[in-house]
Amino acid sequence: MNRRKALGNIMLLAGAGAAAWSGIRLGKLYSTPNLGKLQAHAALITELAETIIPATDTPGAKAAGVTPFIIRMIRDCTPRKEQNRFLMGLDEVEDYAKRHYNHSFARCNIEQRLAIADHFERRDRPYKGITGKISHKVMGDPFFVIMKKYTVIGYCSSMEGATRGLVYDYVPGHYAGAVRLKPGQKAWATE
Template sequence: MNRRKAIAGILLLGGAAAAGTAGVTYRRLSRTPDLGQLDTHRELIAELAETLIPETDTPGAKSAGVGDCIITLVKDCTPKKAQNRFINGLLDVADHCRSKYGKTFMECNASQRSEVMTHIEKQGKPLPGILGKVSGKIMGDDFYATFKKYAIIGYCTSQQGATKEMAYEYIPGRFKGCVPLQPGQKCWATD
């Protein structure tokens, strides 16, 4: 009889602790975000975007102005929970760089930057199955998912990305729904 009470007590205590932790996390993500953090981390956002979309024979994210676009999209088009997760993600990137390398992200070399990007991608990986979907609805999108989505949107809609990375046709002709691409041909971007 005492064993059953002990097991029930342990389960009750564990459930209460899990509910309390989830409640604190939800409350932390539901508060009004400090959007001023985005402006103070403007250089970090631009460097993260440049690491994701580097300059090669085509312009990179920095020359396309993707950092400013990401900040605008986070401020104006992102739900409050995802804004908080984005800001927390920026702080986590800065903390990870300081703890692992003893320097800021901007001072890291290319391989260290690549490792940091891999780290934040793994950290933001959603739970599998229905738990991941529920977590995404309740907690909002994680930092890496939001960052990557906005970086790609910012780059592909910029003049540099649309005209130099993609085959841009200012005044397209008639609509052709299925056009096969030739080997080495760029994807299409139309106005």
């Protein structure tokens, strides 16, 4: 057989394999998501949110009760492709924890959880430029971007987060466009 023809056939086969894999992946993203898995993963979502916003001298995401908020946002307010990416991401977090630390994410210690979160944050970092725009349009937001976004929104809009994590001005006074902050002062909770 001619070498050029053999190399051409190999390249054609590799291209067909890559196209098939991409088609399967896109098919999974646009299929109907199994949103019942969200309740099954509630403990994982809680622990991931607590890893993102841990309890310190202020309450963490777990104390603020962000898990029902995240589940509701995924179920009711997120596009189908991002719902699928989120559900696949939850499964991938569990698989990664079991592969590297031999138990589930919820049973990992703080250092292991931070390492797992760091891995997924680096993996899911959005692309820059036109590539990022195309990826966002076709694939939606990556898993960890969605998780962080809903964790922060849920925390900042919860009573614990707004009153104890941020400075909440319950009855604002007059408008002051530029206010000097004192050293160590918390950010304002009102927009």
